Amino acid sequence: MKKTSLSDIARQLGVSKTLVSLVLNGKAKEHRISDEMSNKVKKLAKELNYKPNQIAKGLRTGRTNTIGLIIADIANPFFGKLGREIEKEAAAHGYRIVFCSSDENPDNSQKQIEMLQQGQVDGFIIAPPAGSENQILSLKRNKIPFVLIDRNFPDIDTNYIVVDNIQAAFEATDHLVKQGYSKIACVTLNVHLNNMNQRVLGYKQALIENNIPVDEELIKMMPFTHEKDDIAEAVKQLEPGNKSKVEAIFFATSKLGIMGLETLHSLGLHIPGDIAVVSFDDPDAYKISQPPVSAIAQPLQEIGRESVKVLLDMIHDRNAETKKIVLKAKFIPRKSSGF
Amino acid sequence: MKKTSLSDIARQLGVSKTLVSLVLNGKAKEHRISDEMSNKVKKLAKELNYKPNQIAKGLRTGRTNTIGLIIADIANPFFGKLGREIEKEAAAHGYRIVFCSSDENPDNSQKQIEMLQQGQVDGFIIAPPAGSENQILSLKRNKIPFVLIDRNFPDIDTNYIVVDNIQAAFEATDHLVKQGYSKIACVTLNVHLNNMNQRVLGYKQALIENNIPVDEELIKMMPFTHEKDDIAEAVKQLEPGNKSKVEAIFFATSKLGIMGLETLHSLGLHIPGDIAVVSFDDPDAYKISQPPVSAIAQPLQEIGRESVKVLLDMIHDRNAETKKIVLKAKFIPRKSSGF
DNA sequence: CTGAAAGCGCTTACAG
DNA sequence: CTGAAAGCGCTTACAG
Numbered sequence: 001m002k003k004t005s006l007s008d009i010a011r012q013l014g015v016s017k018t019l020v021s022l023v024l025n026g027k028a029k030e031h032r033i034s035d036e037m038s039n040k041v042k043k044l045a046k047e048l049n050y051k052p053n054q055i056a057k058g059l060r061t062g063r064t065n066t067i068g069l070i071i072a073d074i075a076n077p078f079f080g081k082l083g084r085e086i087e088k089e090a091a092a093h094g095y096r097i098v099f100c101s102s103d104e105n106p107d108n109s110q111k112q113i114e115m116l117q118q119g120q121v122d123g124f125i126i127a128p129p130a131g132s133e134n135q136i137l138s139l140k141r142n143k144i145p146f147v148l149i150d151r152n153f154p155d156i157d158t159n160y161i162v163v164d165n166i167q168a169a170f171e172a173t174d175h176l177v178k179q180g181y182s183k184i185a186c187v188t189l190n191v192h193l194n195n196m197n198q199r200v201l202g203y204k205q206a207l208i209e210n211n212i213p214v215d216e217e218l219i220k221m222m223p224f225t226h227e228k229d230d231i232a233e234a235v236k237q238l239e240p241g242n243k244s245k246v247e248a249i250f251f252a253t254s255k256l257g258i259m260g261l262e263t264l265h266s267l268g269l270h271i272p273g274d275i276a277v278v279s280f281d282d283p284d285a286y287k288i289s290q291p292p293v294s295a296i297a298q299p300l301q302e303i304g305r306e307s308v309k310v311l312l313d314m315i316h317d318r319n320a321e322t323k324k325i326v327l328k329a330k331f332i333p334r335k336s337s338g339f
Numbered sequence: 340m341k342k343t344s345l346s347d348i349a350r351q352l353g354v355s356k357t358l359v360s361l362v363l364n365g366k367a368k369e370h371r372i373s374d375e376m377s378n379k380v381k382k383l384a385k386e387l388n389y390k391p392n393q394i395a396k397g398l399r400t401g402r403t404n405t406i407g408l409i410i411a412d413i414a415n416p417f418f419g420k421l422g423r424e425i426e427k428e429a430a431a432h433g434y435r436i437v438f439c440s441s442d443e444n445p446d447n448s449q450k451q452i453e454m455l456q457q458g459q460v461d462g463f464i465i466a467p468p469a470g471s472e473n474q475i476l477s478l479k480r481n482k483i484p485f486v487l488i489d490r491n492f493p494d495i496d497t498n499y500i501v502v503d504n505i506q507a508a509f510e511a512t513d514h515l516v517k518q519g520y521s522k523i524a525c526v527t528l529n530v531h532l533n534n535m536n537q538r539v540l541g542y543k544q545a546l547i548e549n550n551i552p553v554d555e556e557l558i559k560m561m562p563f564t565h566e567k568d569d570i571a572e573a574v575k576q577l578e579p580g581n582k583s584k585v586e587a588i589f590f591a592t593s594k595l596g597i598m599g600l601e602t603l604h605s606l607g608l609h610i611p612g613d614i615a616v617v618s619f620d621d622p623d624a625y626k627i628s629q630p631p632v633s634a635i636a637q638p639l640q641e642i643g644r645e646s647v648k649v650l651l652d653m654i655h656d657r658n659a660e661t662k663k664i665v666l667k668a669k670f671i672p673r674k675s676s677g678f
Numbered sequence: 679c680t681g682a683a684a685g686c687g688c689t690t691a692c693a694g
Numbered sequence: 695c696t697g698a699a700a701g702c703g704c705t706t707a708c709a710g
Contacts, residue, residue: 018697021688031695056458059686060702061689074422074426083413098435098438119395258623284597288604345703392704393704394704397686399685681708682710683706684705691699692698693696694696
């Protein structure tokens, strides 16, 4: 069963493809095509179950109604949930999503962007890995619509949707202090991403503001290709359980937090009795954890929505002003910090 | 900066587009084009950073190198992880993935399939929602390559990659019996999907085999648009904590399990002391849960790989035999069942 | 060894 | 009110 095309309809009706195309694209009125003819065309199109070939349309119009989504890893619940929100908003505007996981590797994102740039997407939503500045600059230079999410490059003027990482990390750390902890460690990633830097900054600011000296020994920077064993090692180095060394840990990502909690549990430590815990991001795991984990929940729906909206604005007007949106993340105290 | 096209290269070299296309597609030898000419073309293509327009190529060849992935919800870690595996395998073969979340709603999958069928994908990997039999039949009728994952329709001869749900549910339930529990409840979805039916079947078979009568009161079928409150209600009806009523619960999906655990925790129950728990699927949450949750881990990597391979076979030969692959899921006993 | 031409299925100036 | 024609950027028989 061959698919019906414009010409099939045109032939059967004895009219031109032009007319059929015009009618089916809702431009009948505009071109003063008779209602009678209009209806005949629409009726037959429905009968033949006509669906325009989007590839042909795309070649002609230069539009594909597809957005390229480049994130670190779709299997990471943070990006999975964000992907879902983006999909939802995109679908509402008639757009589809092709996704690529970069694994935070700029070589990967480079290839992925190149691949999708060959006329397959109208624009990109990107969580750019460290070291991908050139790729972003190149997109900008070529006037390809895109918006950054989760992190941005402060030196490059682009659209972005991020959260206030400093404020969120500050709030979580300050909460620990208010709960009575002062030996507070920070486990983060050793990677040049501004969101990560900001999380550490917020952590430090909260300590300073509370007159607690920052102890670099308590800040563990994990190589970013970290394995479970690395985290375990780093966590153990902090000597959790020994309260003269450390009383609480702030995990800068949920992946770190989940692995860290596994380690703490395996050491037989009681949370928060032996060691208190707070974490950036709020995966399901933290809700059913015993005790539930105090966490910083990002406004995923808003990030998803805004990123699509900003991108579409850019697609419709490539010279639109860049939009820089900073949303607030919400700290949710739970039992893991003695709340 | 306009993108360079085939004709740009042809013009600059004073040759035909044919020649350039042939060379760039590695068909130079075959057409006995001189090495000298071949190299000139390749060199210039590289210099001009030529990237073939995939849309044009797609229109001409009818191939897009894109796979449509339709699952219930990319935000569900099970599908997120599976999506990642599929992406990986697809990328290895030069394919990209456009994904759609159906929310287990056949109206959604219908629209999504229709949308992507307009020449945008070469084939589909689908976790078909209940009630989508017609859509699958229609794909089959139109000889569109596709493979089902996670569940299949026994009455329709199609490619599929699933796990042995009966065996896995049997094993998990049997484990509970061996651990000394006999009042074992099952919380599942009230939905006509063969994988769900099989999970309940495996649960029942294990009871019967162990001479434990099946008590329908202990089987809770959740409407599939379940909310957290519904699960909480269902779990409470089982009267967990009252061991004369129920001693253990088998959750048929991780979404049910996670919500169920939240309820059990909120009731202040001790696991497994007051109530033991096992669950289908093995999200991160189960590993850091205290106690860790006994779970059935599906071989996601294998499902992802095989589904892509089978689909590509079908794309390359539309009359290929259908492949029906049943993989084994692995039961991992942990502390939640007293292990 | 190489090229001219047709065509994939659309849209859109242009002309009448 | 409607149509013939060009063209988006490729690939591929066909011809020489």
